[in-house]
Amino acid sequence: MxxxxxxxxxxxxxxxxxxxxxxxxxxxxxxxxxxxxxxxxxxxxxxxxxxxxxxxxxxxxxxxxxxxxxxxxxxxxxxxxxxxxxxxxxxxxxxxxxxxxxxxxxxxxxxxxxxxxxxxxxxxxxxxxxxxxxxxxxxxxxxxxxLKTICRCGRKAVFNGRVIGGRFVFDGDQVAIDEGAGGTAAPEVTTYESLCGACYLEESGGRLG
CATH class of the missing domain: 3.40.50.300 (P-loop containing nucleotide triphosphate hydrolases)
Structure with a gap:
C-alpha cells in the first residue's frame, strides 16, 4: 500500500x-x-x-x-x-x-x-x-x-526564530517568506534562524506563542 x-x-x-x-x-x-x-x-x-x-x-x-x-x-x-x-x-x-x-x-x-x-x-x-x-x-x-539540524549553541534546533533587521521579532503574520540563499538583502530583510528551546526562550524573554 x-x-x-x-x-x-x-x-x-x-x-x-x-x-x-x-x-x-x-x-x-x-x-x-x-x-x-x-x-x-x-x-x-x-x-x-x-x-x-x-x-x-x-x-x-x-x-x-x-x-x-x-x-x-x-x-x-x-x-x-x-x-x-x-x-x-x-x-x-x-x-x-x-x-x-x-x-x-x-x-x-x-x-x-x-x-x-x-x-x-x-x-x-x-x-x-x-x-x-x-x-x-x-x-x-x-x-x-x-530531519534534524543544530542551534547556534550546538543543541538540537526545534524552533524557527524570525529575524528582521538583525533582531528577533515575536509579532507579525504567520507567513513571511525569507529571501533564502543568494537573495537580494534589503536593510529590513526577513530571515529565520533555527533555535533550540533554551535559545528560543532566551531571545523571546520566556515567551512561547
Whole structure:
C-alpha cells in the first residue's frame, strides 16, 4: 500500500535537499516523479531551491484554493502521455503552506491512486504555532520523519526564530517568506534562524506563542 509521508524539521535541516535527492533516486532508476509546492512560497518562484545551491523547477504550483486531486490527475495524465509510464511518486516541498483539505487530498492520492506522496515542511511558525498543513500532516500521515539540524549553541534546533533587521521579532503574520540563499538583502530583510528551546526562550524573554 502506498503511503503519505511527512518529513519535517526546523529551518536549514535539509528538507529541500532531501526532496531533490529523493527525486534523483527515483529518476536514476528510470521512474517518473512529480514535484510541486504551494504557490504562497514565493522564494525561488517556481523552483525548489536547496541552500546548498541545487535548484529544480517544479512541475506545478498549488494555489490555496485549488483542488489538489484534480491538479495531480492532470499532471499525471501528462506524464503518461509523454512517457508511456505512470508517476512513481509525488513530492511536495514547503507542505506547511497547504490547507488541511489539500493534505486530505494527498492522503487520498496515496490510498486511492496507490501513489506514494512525500511531503516536506516545518511544523511550527516563529511563534511556535503549528501551520495548518503541518498540523494535518502530523495527524494523518502514515509515516513521520524528523530531519534534524543544530542551534547556534550546538543543541538540537526545534524552533524557527524570525529575524528582521538583525533582531528577533515575536509579532507579525504567520507567513513571511525569507529571501533564502543568494537573495537580494534589503536593510529590513526577513530571515529565520533555527533555535533550540533554551535559545528560543532566551531571545523571546520566556515567551512561547
Amino acid at each position: 502506498a503511503k503519505l509521508y511527512f518529513r519535517y524539521g526546523a529551518m536549514n535541516s535539509g528538507k529541500s535537499t532531501s526532496l531533490l535527492q529523493a527525486a534523483y533516486n527515483y529518476e536514476e532508476r528510470g521512474q517518473h516523479v512529480l514535484l510541486a509546492k504551494p504557490a504562497v512560497d514565493t522564494k525561488g518562484a517556481s523552483e525548489i531551491a536547496s541552500r546548498l545551491g541545487v535548484t529544480r523547477e517544479v512541475d506545478y504550483l498549488i494555489a490555496p484554493d485549488v483542488d489538489v486531486r484534480v491538479l495531480f490527475d492532470a499532471h499525471r495524465e501528462r506524464v503518461r502521455e509523454e512517457s508511456g509510464a505512470d508517476v512513481a511518486c509525488l513530492l511536495i516541498d514547503e507542505a506547511q503552506f497547504l490547507t488541511g483539505e489539500q493534505v486530505d487530498d494527498l492522503f487520498r492520492i496515496a490510498i486511492e491512486e496507490r501513489i506514494p506522496v512525500i511531503a516536506y515542511g516545518i511544523r511550527n511558525d516563529f511563534l511556535t504555532h503549528a501551520f495548518p498543513g503541518s498540523a494535518r500532516l502530523l495527524a494523518i500521515a502514515h509515516s513521520l520523519e524528523e
